[in-house]
Amino acid sequence: MPKKKAIVLDASAFIAGLDPFSLEGHAFTVPGVRSEVSPSSMGSLRLRLAEESGKLTVKEPSSEALEEARKASALLGDAIKLSDVDVELLALAIELKGEGYETLIITDDYAIQNVAKRLGIAFSPVATFGIKEGLTWVVYCPACFARFPGDLAVKECPICGTPLKRKPLRKGGGHGDRPS
Ligand SMILES: [Zn+2]
Structure with a gap:
């Protein structure tokens, strides 16, 4: 059986105009992303609609996964460039992968991409999804x-x-x- 797909979206994905409904697989993000997307923007509206319809799950990662994400980012020396929300996104991806999901992070943030690479978690820049402006x-x-x-x-x-x-x-x- 093919694995279930989990797509983890960071604020840059919403800000750049990615629509969770265009994705194959279930979309996930962390609560902190809400405050990084300006409240009156289309990104914020898309986030809310996707969440209300059940396409997107907004979820806090476990403390174990957070710890793992922090360790991986510290090893790379990227910790200074990762916000708390960035670490939570990586932790959520770790957790979903552990639950058997095929996990993909969509982000234009190089620090997140570097840590994801280290953790063996797939990532894609927002542009891959037809969004022209990085x-x-x-x-x-x-x-x-x-x-x-x-x-x-x-x-x-x-x-x-x-x-x-x-x-x-x-x-x-x-x-x-x-x-x-
Ligand atoms: Zn200054």
Whole structure:
């Protein structure tokens, strides 16, 4: 019998306009992703509709899976670039794989992709699913608002020392994800 498919979506998938209904397999994400997708956006609407219809399950990973995800990311030295939500997504993928699902993470986030690779979990960039605009990431300082490239390898602001944050930066910035 073919394995059941679990597709784990991160915020970049929703922000870039991926529709869970277009996926073959059941979609999963973690509660924290809701707060990373702006509330009035199409991404947020798609997330809610998919959840209400049962196409998408929003689920918190177990503490064992979280621990495993943290270990794998620490080994790669990617921990500084992974948010709590990123670690939860990886943990959810670990958990689903353990439950016998064929698991795929859809994300444009390189740090998540690297840790997934290490864990032997398949991943795909959002563009694979017909979404034209990939996301680029920007690292920024929440205190002095300085911006840095998304692959910056330090965790504190070189200007003022505040811990840096990271967010997806949509290319083009248009309003291309209207309902069809
Ligand atoms: Zn700063």
